[in-house]
Amino acid sequence: MKETATFHDLKGASVFITGGGSGIGASLTDGFMDQGAKVAFVGRSDATEFADEMEAKHGVRPLFLQCDITDIERLKACVAQAAEAHGPVTTLVNNAANDKRHSTMEVDSDFWDWMIAVNFKAYFFACQAVIPGMQAAGGGSIINFSSISYMMGNAGYPIYTGSNSGINGMTRSLAREFGPDRIRVNALAPGWVLTQKQLDQWATPEGLAAHMERQCLKDHLEPDDIVGATLFLASGTSRMMTGQSLVIDGGVVVTG
Structure with a gap:
């Protein structure tokens, strides 16, 4: 990624990223390491090769902990392991999500529970896990990834958009509750970021053209475009x- 700014206070910071081995998450891991942060990240798939690449690039190795974030006890254990390795987590990035397409009439109870577990429940419990360490450290920053999909009223994945909207509500409540501890809680809502997954599964020429028509800035978003704001x-x-x-979408959702 192209470095555009240096945030001096992130050097040596203990950072925990969910889904930090692929897509946007991989760019986030790279970006934080470029700032000199100590990065731990979890992912469901083996990211050893990516951790090797980061070690070769930055001279230090990120702490990769394999974890399905729907396994809450494992997620909590990973946060504890990151804190033991790097000190109390002072930046949490809840990035991992799954925007699997689904229609309302096809959803059953098991699919509902799984989508909520990935896209909302894990966010809450990751926050819960890092807050005591942030309180002890005198503060911290939690960044919950949402999406502009719910702002646009997109059809085709109502549990995902519902979770995105819920993340905003949770973010505001946690910000209020833990502000006295100097813990800041914000949401970041990307637009359509063309990760490899998006390109492989959903980015048709027609869909890309229609989305670009709605954007003010006429460049497709790439994972690195989300790093600076994070x-x-x-x-x-x-x-x-x-x-x-904070919306980063090239100007699709324009509010005022």
Whole structure:
């Protein structure tokens, strides 16, 4: 990625990223390591090769902990292991999600439970797991990834969009509850970021063209486009910003 800014207070910071071995998450791991942060990340698939690449690039190795984030006890154990290795987690990035397409009439109870477990429940319990360490450290930053999909009223994945909206509500409540501990909680809502998964599964020429027509900025978003805003939210540069949702979408959702 192209480095555009240095956030000096992130050097040596203990950072925990869910889904940090692929897609947007891989760019986040790279970006935080580029700032000198100590990065631990979890992922369901083996990311040893990616950790090797990061070690070769940065001279230090990120801590990869294999974990299905729907296994809450394992997720909590990974947070504890990251804190033991790097010190209390002072930046949490809840990035992992699954936007599997589904229609309302096809959803059964098991699929509902799985989608909520991935896209909402794991976010809450990751926050719960890091908060005591942040309190002891005198503060921290939690960044919950949402999406513009619910703002657009997109059809085709209602549990995913419902979770995105719920993440905003949870973010605001946690910001209020833990602000006295100097824990900042913000949401970040990307637009359509063309990860390899998106390109492989859903990015048709027609769909890309229609989406580009709605964007103010006429470049497709790439994973690296999300890194700078995440670093900003993690850094003390944004120290008085909490309970907010920051949209990075090239100008699809324009509010005022």
